[in-house]
Amino acid sequence: MQTSRSVSSLGAFRFSRSQCAPTKRTIRFFRTQPSPDEYLHDTIVPTFHFQKSLLRLPIPKLEDTLHRYLCAIEPVVTPSQLQHTQRAVQEFKEGIGPQLQESLIARDAANTHTSYINQWWLELYLQDRRPLVVNYNPQMTLLEDPTPLKNSWTQRATSLITSSIRFYRTLDTERLKPDLFHTKAHLTKRPAFDYYCKLIPERWAMYGAAAWGAYPLDMSQYQNLFASVRIPQDGESDRLKTFSDSRHIVVQRNAEFYRVQVLDETTGSFVGQEAILAQLKQIVAHPADEVAKEGAGLFTTLDRDHWARVRREFAQLSSMNQTFLQTIDSALFVVTLDDHAPRSEADMSRTFLLGNGSNHWFDKSFQLIVASNGKAAVNFEHSWGDGVAVLRYVNELYEDSIKHSVVVDKNANALTRNVEPLEYDLNLKLREDLKKAKAQFQQCDAKLQVESVFSPITKKQISQFQIGTDGVMQMAIQLAHFRLHQKFVSTYESASTAAYKHGRTETLRSCTNEAVDFVKKMVDGELSAQEKHQALRVAVNRHGELTKDAVMGQGHDRHLFALRKMAELRDIPLPELFTLASAEIMNKIILSTSTLSSPNIESGSFGPVNDECYGIGYGIEAPGAKFQLSSYRDDASQLAELLAQSLTDIKDLLASQSKLN
Template structure:
C-alpha cells in the first residue's frame, strides 16, 4: 500500500517529504496538445500551422519526442530519483550562463520596522536581531523542529529548507554546482558557526555560535558587529572588492575563481570561509531615499558589498530597514517567505531565548583577506564597472495601492490573482498596443520536491476581455461577462498547473535530455519544435509575473527576463497591493506607460465589478 502523509509519522520538519505524491509526468500527447492550445492565442494562423506541423513531427512514431520521453520515463523510474524534474531544475538554474546578479536573484524588502529606526544604533541592533532570529531558525531546522508548512490543510514539501544555510552556488565552465549541506558530499546540517559580514566592500568573518554550540546573545552580537564595522574603517578599493566577481557571467566567473584559488592558499581558505558561512550579512553605507531606491539597492546595489552566489544575504540599511537577496537555484519565494515570516513574526529577544543563547563575550571577528595580483585586480575592477553599467541599463518603478487587496477582489466576487492578472493584460495592451506573452509562477510544493510550474497567462478569453474593454460600443454587462469568462479561464489554468497538467517544463526537459544524451539516443538537434513560432513566442515574455503574499514583506523584486519584458513582482495582501516593476532602460517608456495604465485599469475594473447587479 502506498504511504500517505496521513498514515505515517507526523513529527519533524521533513517527516512528510518522501511521503508526498510524486509530480505527475504528463504523457507526450497531453503536453503536445496543451502546448498547441496554450500557444495559439499568441500566434497568427500561419504561425499556428507551422507550430502544429513541428509538433506533429516531434511526437510522430519516427520523431524525437517518443525517444526523449522514454528516456525521461526511465530516469523517473531510477532508484533515488524523487521527481522527473530533478535534473530539470539543475539544467534550468545551474545551466544558465549569464549573470545571476539582477538576472536571476530576487529580493524582499521587509515591512518597515519602527522599533529598528528608533534604536540607538538602528543598523547594528537590527542586524543583531536578524542574526539571532536566523540562528534560532537554523538550530530548530537542524533538530527538525520547524513545523511543515501547510496550505489549505495540505502538507507542503520542506526540501528547499536544506538550502537556507551554508549554501553557495559555485561557478562552472559548462554548468554550475552547489556547495550545500544535506548532500552526499556534506551530509546532515551545516556545523558552521560563522557568518560573513560585508561592509564597504570589506569581508569580515563573525562567529554567531560559540565554541560549545551555544548562540551568542543579542548584546554579544551587537558588540561583534560593532567590532566588524571598526575592522572596515575605509572602503575597499574598486580593484580589491572581490564580491564584484560574482556579478560576472558564469563561465567567466569560473575562470576568475580558478585563478583566485590557484594564486595563493590564503585565497582558497578565504573562499572556504565565505562558502561555508551560514549566510551573508550586508551592512550598507547609504540610506535609500524611498522604497524604489531600497528595492534597487537590494537587487543590484553595491556589488562590492555582496556575494551574489550565497543562498541568503540579509541586507541592513543605516536607518534599520532591511531586506534579503536570494540566489534562486535552490530556493523559491514560498520557502523564503516562510523563513522571513518566522524571522519577523517573533521579537529578537524571543528568538534569542528560544535558541538558548548565552553570554560569552565578544564573538570572534576576523577580516577575510585575499591575495591579489595585477591581473586579478584588473578583473575585479572591470567586473564592478561592467555591473554598474548593466544595473544602470535597467529601469524600475514601484506602485502602491492601499485600497486594493485580496479582500476587495473577493468582495467583487473574483479571484484576487485573476483580478490583478487581467488588469496587467489590459494595462499592457493600452501601454504597448498588443497582448504579449505572459509568465506566472505557480507554486507546486504539494508534490514531492515540488517547486513551481510555468503558467502561460494569455488565453482566448483574455483576448476577448481586452477587446470588450477597448470597444467603446460595449456596454458594462458585456465587459463584465468578458471579465468573468477570462477570470474563470485563468483560475482553471492555474489549477491545471497546480495539478501538474502543464506542458512547458515537460517539453523543456525533453530538450535538455536531447542536449545531454542526444548522441547516445540517436536524436540530433536542432529539433523543429524548439524553433517553432509557438515555442519561441510563448517563452519570449512581455510580462514576467510572480507574487509574494506576506504581511512581513513590503516589496518583492526581480529583474526582467528579455529585451522587451517587464518584470512584475507583486505583494497582494488582504488590504493592500504593492508592485516592483523592472525592464531594460532602452524600453523604459513602455514600463512607465504600463505603470500609469495599470493604476487606471485597476480602478476601472473595480468600478465595473462594483456596479454589477446582484445575482438573481
C-alpha cells in the first residue's frame, strides 16, 4: 500500500537508531521448553537467522531507469509533453545524472547495513504533516470465526487478543519461523531442510537456503510490530519509539480507555483467556449510551504539527496525562471495542478505516478493532512497515484464533482485578482543540466515499486460462476507469522488495502502452474477440515482466526518488527531469491500487492519496473477487460497478477464446 514494530528473565541485546529509524527491540536468545498455551509454534531455525546474509537492494543502472521512466510516462502524457521529457532525460543522462548515480553508489557502499532507499523512505513518511487517518493507515478485515458462538463481541476479542499475545511471545523469543519464499516446497518445508539451515553460519545462511529453492525475506520490520508508536513532532519528522518489556495492552471503547494486564508482571507468562474475557466483559458492561463518545483519540486524527503541540500541552497539564500517554505508547497494542455493528462490506471498510475518530489511536503500530457483531480488523500505522509483517501477523492471528474453544467464565470477580481505567484532564484550550479535531474529522468522514463490489469470478476460474490473475485484475481496473473517464492516468501498484535487506516497496506502473492497447481494442466494437484476446495476453504478460522487475529492485520510481534526494543532499538545483509537467502528472496518482489476497482476510482498504485519486484495494480468492474503493470524488460508485463489469467482460473474453483453442 502506498504513500503504495519480555517474556522471561533472559539475556538481551539492543540496537541503536537515529531519530527516524525504528529501534530494534530486545530479543531473547535463551530458549526454554515451549508451552502450547504460550506460543504459536516452535522453530528449528531462529527467527532472524537469515537477516545478516540477505542480499542488498541493487541500485539499477541509470540508463535502464531512464528507459523505464520513458516507457511508463508515455501512456499518460501528451505527445508534446513526452517530447519535452525525452529531451530532459537525454540532458540528465549526459549531464548531472551520472554524477548523482556515482554519489548514490558511494553512499550505499558506506551504509552496507541497510538499503539505499530505507532511511529516505522512512523519512518520507515521518516528515509528512498530514493526518494519519485515511492518508496513511490502511486496514485488513478478518474473516469471521467459523464457530458462531465465538463471534460474540467479547469472545471474538478474547480469542484475537490471546492469539496476538501468542504471536508476540513467539516472536520475542525467536520461535517465530523465518519468512521464506518457497519455490520447491516439497524439499524446503521439511525438518531436514530446517536442520540444514540451522547449521549454516548466519552470514552465509541465505545462500544455503537459496541453493534449495527457498528465499529468505527481510524481517527487520517485525521489530516495530509490537509496543511501538509514532510520536508527533512539531515542525519536524515524527519519531518512532519502541518499548521493551511491555506487559499490557490498552482497550478502548469510544472515548474510554483501560489498561489491561496480559502478561504476568513477575513471570511474564500469559494471564489466560478467562482473565481476558472477564476484563472485557467488565469494560462492555456499561450501556452504550452511558459511554463517553468524544475523547482523546480524536487528537490522533489531527495533522501532525497540530497534534504535536496538543500532545505537549496535554502532557504538561498533569501527571495523570503523562501516565495516560505513557501507558498507550508502551502498550503492546491497542484494542478498539467498537459499539457499531457493520454489516455491508462498505460499512466495514469505513468503520475499520476511520471509526468515529474517538475510538481509534492512529499513532500505534497497529490497532486490533472488534465490532459489537464480532467483525474484526487490523488498522496499522504505515511508516514502520509496508504490510509484510502485518500480513504475516494477521494470517497467523486468524489461523490460531479459530483453534481456541469458547471461553467459559471462571470466578469473574477475581479475574477483573487488572482492569484499570485510564483517565485524563482537559482544560479549556484542549477542549477547543478537541472540538476542532472533531469538526475536521467529521468533514473528512462526510467527504470520503467508500464503496465495495464483489464478483463471483474466482482465482481458479482465471488461472485455468493460464494467465496472471493480478495482471487480469489490473487490466479490469484500467478498462473500468477508461469506460468512466475516457482517458488513461497515472497508476500505482505496490510491489514488495522484501527479498533484500531493509527492502521496502517499488512501484508497478500498470498503465502501460500494452494496457492502453488492450483497453482501446476492448472498447472497439469493430474488432474481433481474437484481436482483443491477443491484446489482453500481451498486456498481462507485460504486467508480469514489470512485477518481476519490481520485486527484484529493478523498477524506476525508487531509483529516481533516490537520485532526487542525492541532488538535494548536494545542494544541486533540481534537474529539469524532476520539474516538468510530465513529472507532476506521474507523481499525482489517480489510481492507487494494492492487492491483498489471503484466504484469511475478507478484504482490505486504504484511503485516496489526493482529491482526485481512487484508492482501490483488491483481491481474488476461492470465494470470488473484491474491490474496495475509497475516494473524495462523487463517482466512486460508478467506478465500482464498472470494475465488476470489466472483470466479467475479461473473463468472458478468455472463456470464449479458450473454447476455440
